[in-house]
Amino acid sequence: MAEIGIADDCDVSGEAAAGRVAHEADGVAALHLLVENVHCANCIAKVERTLKALDGVVEARLNFSTRRLRVRWREGVSDAGTILRTLAAAGYPATPYDPAVLDAGSRAEEAELLRAMGVAGFAAANVMLLSVSVWAGLWSDDMGPATRDLLHWISALIVLPAVAWAGRPFFRSAAAALAAGRMNMDVPISLAILLSLAVSVLGTMQGAAHAWFDAAATLLFFLLVGRYLDRRARSRACSAAERLLLLRTATATVVDADGRRRTVPAEALREGLRVAVASGERIPADGEIVSGVTDIDTALVTGESEPTTASPGVRVFAGTVNLSAPVEMIVRGAGEATLLAEIVRLVEAAEQGKARYVRIADRAARLYAPLVHILAAATFIGWFAFAGAGWQEALLCAVAVLIITCPCALGLAVPAVQVVASGRLFAHGTLMKSADGLERLAAADTIVFDKTGTLTLGRPRLTNRAAIADVDLAAAARLALVSRHPLSRALVRAAGVDSLAPVAAADAREVPGCGVAAPLDGVDARLGRRDWCGVAGDADGAESELWLARDGMPPVRFVFTDTLRPDAAEIVGALIARGYAVELLSGDRSGIAGSVAAELGIATWRGAATPVDKAARLAELAADGRKVLMVGDGLNDAPALAAASVSISPAAAADISQTAADFVFQGDRLAPILSAIDIARAARRLVFQNFALAIAYNLVAVPFAMAGLVTPLIAALAMSSSSLLVTGNALRLRLHRPGHGERRGA
């Protein structure tokens, strides 16, 4: 039940899904869904079993890596709406998507790399078989030159087509870099592979004793493994969170002068248009209510958790949610003129002001690539001009240098660390959205928290549960099921959804700003504001409250507060203990912000901060040379999230904040923040260790290569052992246990 807050936003009507259902032969329909809240094997089993238990469902298969679900069912027996509702009720809200749109680029690229890896692996294994024979023959001196040349020719026959096909990812990237006048790591890689093949073919023609076919194929295979891991880490980084955001394209229902309704994209709204907003929908533009009375949830915009009542004449803002009744509004500002657009501008400004972060591996490559070329060129010139060797022999030594310096530590070990790290983050309930976020997270030294929705849960909780009889709670919850008001939702959460029979919707009446009235077990019942329920006394207490009034029974009071996340104090304490400077920047009133700061032991805090104030404070910290980790959820935090060196937001945050953040964590606990920092630091340590290993290896091996002492056999041994060493070191991250014993927030 912990994450029902996300389910609240989910469309379970099935209408939106209808357009995405694919109709197959034999009356079978198929639908692709993105599913939230899937964490473990039990979730896979539960989702699939729940759906298969439905009548008419023939197939339900969940892809755990991408959180995608494919359902097929017999038409007429079941439908999309039932499936979505069943999933939401089981705690797994799902969004339909069009596989053709999402599967376009990255998936094809991943499959291409995988196939290239298979082909390179095949070539490397088979050529190694032949090369070992050649080496054995050279060793024991009893292989005739004819046999050796035959084996070399067969090697060439295998490797040349395999490299031409499997090496394309590197050749393409190197060619693009050269065409743009830049230098990347793929240039020396391509050069090493192509030169070694050219030298080997030439040598084989002349009956040379050594050929580098095996080195070229093995090098390509190792590097493709690295490239594939890198690609997987990146695609996993953006899969769940990013794609969900892509799907939530906002639309609005415009009411024309003749009363006809049509759906348009929210960007197409213009000032003066009349827009209908159904209950539960987001308000698409700033404007003024012209008909209908409703409650508006402004939590994500202002941080205020109590909804406000809106009647004709009241201004409403884009991004807020219409809770209780359908209304119509006139657009008073659209697109660029809305509060939302203002925030988006601030986010963009912050992103432009932020220095482009260069990944550690790229920084290393910038130094490494020219150095490799210089060394190889120096070797060639040294042998050719000064040692008096022939050009072929000189080229052979230069090729040996290129092969020995192959950037396996960069190309294989860094992606391996990232894949393991993102897998571990995932297991702790955190999604990594940008591949370099991990490095920036490891470098952070200051942490700035938002209050509402970040340190607190951002939604009310029933606090006087103990004082309420079970039957009263159940009765109130049955009324509350009719309403989307946050207090009603909190009541339903407290009662537990499963056991409740809702009152018939037709009999229920929701009065915006007041509450819900409906007949309950034969008597009239009301759930809502104190005065509306006919209870005497002061309605404006400090706490949020609901009253349940039934004919002939004493009224019952329900009290709610926005509580701190269960482990907020513990995690903030742990962060301070680790030497992080922790600050609180809240949009809420100073008194409340101050008391939360005091409760958590945060010394530096500020209340009543506007989005501009927040971004300015972060710029100030950055100017002091601090690397700031911003943790926030609201629309008002988005500019600060973008301005920070690295940022995390909870999964229940506003869409724009999740887009601006580098990491998204799930669940009610803050523990994922601490474990993410731990994993990021461990990952950085391993990356540096791998660089140290690679440098040590090169310091030893390169002089030998330049001296012309490296044969293909030695190169093969050195390359394989160094690759295995750095990869094995990278995998140690799997064994790493974050200092905090917390697993995932349940």
Place this chain on the structure above:
Amino acid sequence: MNALIFLIPGALLLGGFGLAAFLWSVRSGQFDDLDGEARRILVNDDAPLDGEKPAEC
């Protein structure tokens, strides 16, 4: 050395089978969800194979 005439093509053929099997498994989606397959092995799924509805556990 005449044995090589059979052995080398034989080795390539066997390797080729492996490669073909790999390419087939990529195409048929067996590499689409590596994390999921690793976890599915833990699922205690005793559902009968004849398509009967599995019992709720």
